[in-house]
Amino acid sequence: MADMLAPSQPVPSSPQDTSDAERKVPWYFQLLYFFANLSGHLTIIPTVIFLLPMQIKLMDPHNAEFSLGWVEAVGGIASVIAAPIMGAISDRTTISLGRRRFWMLLSAVCAALSLFLLARSSTLWLLAVGWFLLQFFADTVTAMLQAVIPDRIPQKQRGLLSVYVGLAIPLAVMVGSIIIAVFLKNNKLTAYYVFMGAILLLTLFFSLVYKERPISRAEVPPFRWVDFLKNFWISPRKHPDFAWTFLTRLLFMLGYFAITAFLKLYMENALHYEALFPGKTVDQGILTVETLMTVTMVIGSFVGGIVSDKIQRRKPVVAISALIVMVACLFPALSTSWNALLAWAIILGLGYGSFFAVDTALATQVLPKASDRGKDIGIIAMAMALPQIFSPMIGSSVLWLSQKNYSFLFLTSAVLVLLSALLVRNIKSVR
Numbered sequence: 041m042a043d044m045l046a047p048s049q050p051v052p053s054s055p056q057d058t059s060d061a062e063r064k065v066p067w068y069f070q071l072l073y074f075f076a077n078l079s080g081h082l083t084i085i086p087t088v089i090f091l092l093p094m095q096i097k098l099m100d101p102h103n104a105e106f107s108l109g110w111v112e113a114v115g116g117i118a119s120v121i122a123a124p125i126m127g128a129i130s131d132r133t134t135i136s137l138g139r140r141r142f143w144m145l146l147s148a149v150c151a152a153l154s155l156f157l158l159a160r161s162s163t164l165w166l167l168a169v170g171w172f173l174l175q176f177f178a179d180t181v182t183a184m185l186q187a188v189i190p191d192r193i194p195q196k197q198r199g200l201l202s203v204y205v206g207l208a209i210p211l212a213v214m215v216g217s218i219i220i221a222v223f224l225k226n227n228k229l230t231a232y233y234v235f236m237g238a239i240l241l242l243t244l245f246f247s248l249v250y251k252e253r254p255i256s257r258a259e260v261p262p263f264r265w266v267d268f269l270k271n272f273w274i275s276p277r278k279h280p281d282f283a284w285t286f287l288t289r290l291l292f293m294l295g296y297f298a299i300t301a302f303l304k305l306y307m308e309n310a311l312h313y314e315a316l317f318p319g320k321t322v323d324q325g326i327l328t329v330e331t332l333m334t335v336t337m338v339i340g341s342f343v344g345g346i347v348s349d350k351i352q353r354r355k356p357v358v359a360i361s362a363l364i365v366m367v368a369c370l371f372p373a374l375s376t377s378w379n380a381l382l383a384w385a386i387i388l389g390l391g392y393g394s395f396f397a398v399d400t401a402l403a404t405q406v407l408p409k410a411s412d413r414g415k416d417i418g419i420i421a422m423a424m425a426l427p428q429i430f431s432p433m434i435g436s437s438v439l440w441l442s443q444k445n446y447s448f449l450f451l452t453s454a455v456l457v458l459l460s461a462l463l464v465r466n467i468k469s470v471r
Contacts, residue, residue: 064197069249073185073201076144076246077208078215079239080182083151083174085209086216086231087158088112092171094228099164111168118175119425123183123418124272130184130414132260138252140184140191140414147180148243152236154178159232181243182208183421187414188250190404196349202400203345206393210334217327259411274408274419281406282416284466289399289423291463292362295456296392297431299369302439302449303329310376310446317378329385336389344394345401353471354402355464357394362461364391366454373450384450405470 065073093108100107126143133139154174161167186205193201220231261267276283299306304322307313313325340361348357368387371380407416435449442448 064194065192065201070201070204072242072246072249073188074204074208075242077182077185077205078212079148079235079242080151080178080185081208081212082216083155083178083235083239085212086220086235087155087171087174088115089213090216090220091158091228091231092167095158095161095167096164099162099167107164111164111171113429114168115171115175116425116429118172119179119428120422122176122179123421123425124415125418126180127183127187127414127416127418128268128271128412130187131412132263134255134257134260136254138250138254140187141247141250141252144181144184144243145247147177147184148239151177151181152240155232155236155239159229178239179421179425181239183414183418185246186400186421187417189400190407190413190417191252192250193404195352195405198401198404199345199347199349199354199398202404203341203397205400206341206396207338209396210330210337210393213330214334261411271412271415272419274416279406279408281467281469282408284463285399285403285406286420286423288358288362288460288463288467289403289420290427291456292365292395292399292460293424293427294431294434295369295453295460296365296388297427298435298438298456299450299453301432302435302446306372306446306449307381309444311378311381313378329381332382332385333389333392336386337393340390340393341397342393343390345397348398348401354398354405355467355470357398358402359461359464361391361395361398362457362464364388365395365457366461367391369450369454369457373447373454376446402467402470406467 092111093104096108096111097104126147130139130143133142135142137145151174154170154177157170158167158174161170182205189198189201189205216231219234220228224230224234274282304326307322307325313322314320317325344357344361348354365388368384368391371383371387374380403417403420407413409416434452438449438452439446
């Protein structure tokens with residue numbers, strides 16, 4: 041560690057600011073980059089949707105909801121801290137394998153070991169430890185992959201590469217669902233071993249084509265704990281564009297998760313899905329909604345990413361995408377019907393896919409310092425992690441104050457994403 045975090049005199053430049061970041065990356069690089077991102081999310085999302093609830097129900101059938109809540113909360117802490125901390129450490133890493141590639145590979149191995157621990161867990165405490173470790177190391181893998189964009193990808197390809205970051209999330213849900221519910225339905229815990237192989241192999245394959253030039257010890261400032269910790273604070277006054285980018289994503293994600301966290305309850309208590317469609321379950325209805333949303337997310341991601349690369353403008357696409365999501369929220373806010381919910385899913389997918397792809401590219405253009413890219417990308421990632429913790433609190437408060445009127449919940453979501461769209465204009469250094 042001492043060699044990797046070597047003390048020396050600071051140098052403002054970075055090797056990734058040279059011609060490496062001006063060369064377009066080939067198709068096979070893009071393909072392996074997408075699969076590496078998919079493998080990171082594939083370990084997390086199907087685990088929290090399918091495997092953890094199943095294991096906890098077997099371990100603690102009488103208090104499954106409470107136990108699931110605190111186990112997920114433990115993992116939530118890891119999700120918030122992993123990206124900025126490991127990003128900051130990677131910024132200072134001088135090992136010959138490369139600062140991002142080294143931590144990407146090491147974290148993939150640790151994530152695989154965490155999956156093994158989850159597969160073998162027999163108590164809630166072991167399950168909680170395994171989930172914390174998996175969240176931490178899988179999020180580190182995805183954080184290192186996101187740092188590749190500002191490190192290596194030229195401006196004209198950042199929108200497209202950011203599409204792959206955004207697509208990995210909904211496709212991880214779909215692929216994980218197929219693996220667990222179709223191929224391994226009789227032994228679902230075997231999925232942990234499938235995910236182990238996926239993250240190890242796909243991360244390794246990408247690392248073989250990502251020729252990262254290591255930074256030298258002369259490019260790393262002296263290591264002091266006080267300076268290291270202080271560096272996590274980025275002054276909004278000195279770096280307003282970074283602050284506005286963080287805030288716009290935070291508001292957007294608060295609006296998005298405020299709805300998705302309560303989707304099942306909405307379909308049960310407001311839409312009365314099973315009475316509306318006798319013989320069908322709410323879970324089947326959710327699968328229909330999520331499938332439509334995933335398809336339109338794919339379309340929205342590619343359209344938004346390619347258009348923003350073509351016109352070399354990020355802000356208008358981000359703002360329009362947020363407005364599309366706002367419009368989507370108005371359908372179920374004004375009409376509690378199945379058709380209104382389908383319209384919400386289709387339109388929201390288009391807007392969300394486009395927003396996340398282009399906002400990711402925009403974020404890479406407002407990073408304060410080249411030498412702190414890993415840490416700064418990690419801080420931006422917190423704008424997605426924090427809403428997953430606080431959005432359910434906002435949603436439950438709105439439902440309590442409105443006496444379970446879900447129209448107010450959708451309107452709250454619309455207002456939050458509208459604020460996100462309006463505040464994009466405050467970002468000045470990016471078109």
